[in-house]
Amino acid sequence: MATVNALDLEEKVRALYRLVAQEPHGSYHFEMGRDLAGRLGYPADLLDRVPAGAVESFAGVGYFLDLAALGEGEYVIDLGSGSGTDSFCAAQQVAASGRVVGVDFTPAQLDKARRLAEAGGFEQVEFREGRIESLPAEDAGFDCAISNGVINLSADKERVFAEAARVLRPGGRLALADIVTEQPLTEAIVCDAGLWASCIGGAAHETTYRQAIENAGLRVKELRGNAYEFLSGQARRASARYGVKSISLLAVKPDR
Template sequence: MVATVDTVELETKVKEMYRHVAQEPGGNYHFELGEPLALRVGYDADRLKNVPTGAVESFAGVGFFFDLAALTRGETVVDLGSGSGMDAFYAADYVGSSGRVVGIDFTLEQLEKARKLAAGAGAAQVEFLEGRIEAVPLPDASVDCVISNGVINLAPDKNVVFAEAARVLRQGGRLAIADIITEKPLTEAIVCNADLWASCIGGAAEQEIYLQAIESAGFTIDTLRVNTYAFLSDQARNASAKYGVKSVSVLATKSAF
């Protein structure tokens, strides 16, 4: 029998943790937050100046993928698990006023913060919708690029997430993400630990299984890159060292059928 996490407990833990990330970015977490992290993983300092400070301070991503995404003016982008809006605002700088960026999140405090930041910045092309990344509230074939940063590992059923990404993408659309995966299978104790799931470790899939899930959804993987990223707490660091937990950036294209 495959070990599974209590999904109700997991959702509660995830919402609790990321509520704190939105409201208390200076708090203590298993992971780093903010501008120093963003710069370390590859974000451009000049482009970050165009992102609201409140979004940058609550950034909890695990890597950089915008060089892979190659966003252009006028494109439509959806950010799965958009949090306080850092990547959505960063994407808006690429697509411009003629483009559209939609953030999807289910933590109300993150949504509230992101919406206030968007209104304050006058970012009319950016909107944030309440929803789940397993059921994206957008029409079929309506998006040019799907992005996500350190969020898909939180989903118990990653196959459904990638299938939804494929559904909303136009033919030839791109999936550009950063996420946490593992080199070795995690133990039952880790997989069943909702706290470690919420910290982006317990839900990490093995690399081969993760990539297979992307391909099974109808994508062709173009790029896989290992990122420079490290957790902060001893518990998280120990799990990372023992099981080969690592951050990767992936670019995949929706295949023609």
């Protein structure tokens, strides 16, 4: 099957998520903001301690921080950190002795997240420009990798999971939420960069997604479905026909 044009996809993803950062109250295929985060399971007291400017641009697809079970002093890397909601949540849990590195390739998202981190005094949080297929991070430097609604945007998911495994310490965890499908998508959908950017076209079959994680040397320990719905008619039709859905999962790197 043919696949999406990677350069076209990158352009559309950057353009869309620039708007997510700069115009969080605009109209998109997906819901955003604090109400969404609350419905997905984010505790209100945790969101209260996250900069409001980050939460207004929150475009995640599930809650997974309970699976991550972050502890004080741990090092965390956020794959596709956006405006920083999950990075700031993680920072609350690892505390001042821990460290959170957010990675994103959209300048507007990075600029917003960095401003919010500085204004909020999040000294243990750093946002780095980079791609999740080639993380700007050292080998075995993190206790946990997190991601929310981002890996489906990558045309090379095998590489993303290999990178996550590379930067995790033995015994480290991968905790994420993402979009997958119950039925394979058609070639027309897979080749539509606009649908990829909106978290539809790049959704892998659930079995294929899980196998890619296992191929990277990680072991899936828990997987659950999330109550998540797209907003536009086009996205809803794709969801109904192909079983496009949100999942949260926890995978572990073997402790050798």
